[in-house]
Amino acid sequence: MNSPPTQKRAVWQLIKPFWVSEEKWRAWSMLITIVALSLGLVYISVQINQWNQVFYDALQNKNYPVFKAQLWRFTYLALIFIVLAVYKIYLTQGLQMHWRRWMTEKFMDKWLAHQAYYHTEQQQIVDNPDQRIAEDLNVLTQYSLSLSLGLLSSLVTLFSFVTILWHVSGPMTFMISGHTITVPGYMLWFALLYAGLGSLLIWWVGKPLVRLGFNQERYEANFRFGLIRIRENNDAIALYHGEPREAQQLSGRFDTLRANWWSIMRITRRLNIASNFYSQFAIVFPLLVAAPRYFSGAIQMGGMMQIASAFGEVQGALSWFIDAFSDLATWKACVNRLAGFNAAVDQVHHQQRGIQLRPESAQPLILDNLSLQLPDGQNLLDASSMTLKRGDRVLVVGPSGCGKSTLLRAIAGIWPYGSGTIGLDTASRALFLPQRSYIPIGTLREALSYPHLAADYSDEQLLKVLENCRLKHLQRWLDTGANWSHRLSPGEQQRLAFARAILTRPDILFLDEATSALDDETEQLMYCLLVDELPQVTLVSVAHRNSVAKYHQSCWRFSRPEENEPARMALSPLPVAG
CATH class of the missing domain: 1.20.1560.10 (ABC transporter type 1, transmembrane domain)
Known part of the structure; x- marks a missing residue:
């Protein structure tokens, strides 16, 4: 320093x-x-x-x-x-x-x-x-x-x-x-x-x-x-x-x-x-x-x-x-x-990064001896290694506070606290959907297109994706400026985030409790929509509800041996036990 x-x-x-x-x-x-x-x-x-x-x-x-x-x-x-x-x-x-x-x-x-x-x-x-x-x-x-x-x-x-x-x-x-x-x-x-x-x-x-x-x-x-x-x-x-x-x-x-x-x-x-x-x-x-x-x-x-x-x-x-x-x-x-x-x-x-990022081409994501820490040095996750293949759909589960969301932040490159290496395919487009979606102040068209420009998408694309995501009632407000994070309910905001994902069509999609505000029926609809619209997408989901397990092929499970000890991550088969 x-x-x-x-x-x-x-x-x-x-x-x-x-x-x-x-x-x-x-x-x-x-x-x-x-x-x-x-x-x-x-x-x-x-x-x-x-x-x-x-x-x-x-x-x-x-x-x-x-x-x-x-x-x-x-x-x-x-x-x-x-x-x-x-x-x-x-x-x-x-x-x-x-x-x-x-x-x-x-x-x-x-x-x-x-x-x-x-x-x-x-x-x-x-x-x-x-x-x-x-x-x-x-x-x-x-x-x-x-x-x-x-x-x-x-x-x-x-x-x-x-x-x-x-x-x-x-x-x-x-x-x-x-x-x-x-x-x-x-x-x-x-x-x-x-x-x-x-x-x-x-x-x-x-x-x-x-x-x-x-x-x-x-x-x-x-x-x-x-x-x-x-x-x-x-x-x-x-x-x-x-x-x-x-x-x-x-x-x-x-x-x-x-x-x-x-x-x-x-x-x-x-x-x-x-x-x-x-x-x-x-x-x-x-x-x-x-x-x-x-x-x-x-x-x-x-x-x-x-x-x-x-x-x-x-x-x-x-x-x-x-x-x-x-x-x-x-x-x-x-x-x-x-x-x-x-x-x-x-x-x-x-500042020196504890977690090293490296470009990867063979696989979309490789975690090599990765451990996670809080900024104060407290350990969250013991050294773990995982590999994600193209087209894989992985569900990340574990008790609250064990580091699941922190894992996604580390993969995104914004969490440097810890050690080990993360290899991410730089040629693939990645998109992260957090639990609380960010919605900029402006027109609904701009909010829907974020982080891209509104001009990148046609009216037909925007209207269609709103309808598919059960947001048809918002179609008439497409060019209305407002603070949409206040006008939309949490469930509407999360559906808007799914609409962004479908418009963006990423190669790798990370969902961090992205359906926590949705009812079971709408949650199922959103995942079905993802699978239908993005059949080749590599998907990593953090979720607590077992209902989404059927849309994934494998599970990364976080577990703690003892209270106040760092978690460990292991690959386990689906379905996920409660």
Whole structure:
């Protein structure tokens, strides 16, 4: 297993790929344009700073022609500033969406590859992956751009106004113990001291926000997941009259969310007190410091206003950390969550498989010394070997919890826990029908055709298979969109799965309790339909009812010698005893 990346490396692994990808030319051209617009905004700010001196000197000297000319100058400077600011925001939003789209596609592909979505849930190594892909990627791209561009703008502003502030503020002379001390460009040193003390104060007050923000995202996602679970299982909850228990669980999750939010509020309140005091006092602070030179006649009002403006720009640039602290805390929490998600998916991709898969051509399925385990290492099945020939129909039986369904997952390649080898004919088309069939949201045509495209089958094929599977009453809803997993009963869903199998016409078909919700008559009909429509299919069925034994030729029986010991699998003749 790879060692976890450091914080800096984790951030770099998240941010770098987009900027060296196939999108790099468009991304860099947009970014360079945005940077150019940001530099243009700083240039206009420098011009407005110089305008301050001329304008306020004209006011003090009551020079109307200069006053009028400066109004016109401010007008075109303001218009240019507005155009630059508008297009900077517009292009930044566009670049953010390009970046987010690219990262979303990559994260979704990575999450879906090698069934990582399945294994991360099985191993409980990452919470709420949907929220991390949907929301955290949005926060990462938005805040990475806004914070980095804000930092760049602050640095350029700082370097642009440092020289101005140095020259316009002039020296400050004072006496200490009979010694005359002169500080050149004294306003610059006041700005550095003011911003430095403010940054230290804000960091000390707000540092818990990173941890609290991380937790808040998780608690919000957990609460939302609880609400979604009620929607997904509304029928069962209603039958159990489980509303009080669900309300209790939701209230518990919300109480956790609320307690963490109150902690955020308390920290944010202290942070706002410090930052608002800092920003409000910064308005009058340069005027107080420059006032002695103004009243002594060393500078005019225009000079004083230029000093105040330059001080504000330098102080604002130096205060980037203070102004962006809340966004930095949110960004850092988001980076931590995405880095954890990335590491968890990488762990799944690089984990060593205990059960080895190999391509097979002589037989459709060979189990060679196969043993099964749970993710925590508990043994389910002792080493067993079996061979399935083409056209064989095998019934898998045994007590509940002995590993029958896990065996099918291992054959499907999604259960790596155990040892031994599974040989599966890669040239043959395999189809697995679980007990609870997955039905995507969409039209009934799309649900029936899944996992293939609806266009792969004609109306005649779909209507015929619905009729054969006792779903004729659904024919008129073929092009109706709905959440069919809620509209169809469990029995209808299982018949829909059989209809998929007949449409797909696999070479190897695995049924995992696929008729558990059907009555005996309908169960017999479904198996008869399979035998008639797919006479050459190799069939493996997991079932508890003996009524389906007659549709199979042999039996793989799971048995446990003792309680809490791993099961053993053996070939036995049919019919199966109860």
